[in-house]
Amino acid sequence: MRKDSRLSRMLHVLVHMDHLDEPATSETIAGMLNTNPVVVRRTMALLREQGYVTSEKGHGGGWSLAVSLSDITLLDIHNALGESSVFTIGLTDQHRHCPIEIAVNKAIDDAMTAAEALLLDRFKQVTLDQLAEGFALKSR
Template identity: 65%
Template sequence: MRKDSRLSRVLHVLVHLEMTDQPVTSDKMAEMLFTNPVVVRRTMALLRNQGFVRSTKGHNGGWSLAKPLNNITLLDIHKALGETSVFTIGLTDEHTNCPIEHSVNAALKDVMNEAEGLMLERFGEITLDVLGKEFKK
């Protein structure tokens, strides 16, 4: 199963944006993240829609922060990305009539919901400025 690394990749980009004095292009971000610029633009558009970043067109254009990182939490970014779960593991639904599957799913669901609730609560307490403190210019 492939891990969803969008949250960590976006956090990486946001810390870089904090440390630069000029907008960063989608091409440059894509190069940094080993991905396609179209993927970067789509992802950054989600953040722009929530007011976390802005984009400028033309020569010397690109992406920049619209808010200081100390006003953005991990939870804000998680929500902006449209993430439904912090876990990439899921419940099985291949044998919907099987009582064992129902029992296993019920046990996993309770544990995963509790863990996710605690994780999201903690996400809401962590602002992004702490992520790059050791790298400040």
């Protein structure tokens, strides 16, 4: 099953951007993430729509932080990326009238809903400057 790593990848980029002296081009970010600049532009545009980054075209242009890392939480970026669920586990619906499938799906759904609520609550508590603290210690 394919994992969606956009959240961790964008957190990585945003912390790096905070330590840059100039805007980061889509090509530079793509190099960091080993991906295509078009993918970077599409993803960064989602963050720009929410006001977390800005972009400038032309020579000397690129992507810059629009707000302090201390004003951005993991949940903010999760929501900006449009991720609907933090889990990729799905429920089956092949036998909708089977009482066993109904019971299994209810148990899984209840557990996943509770786990997701806990995780998203934790995401609200972690700001990006907290992630950057570890980076600053290692880069000294």
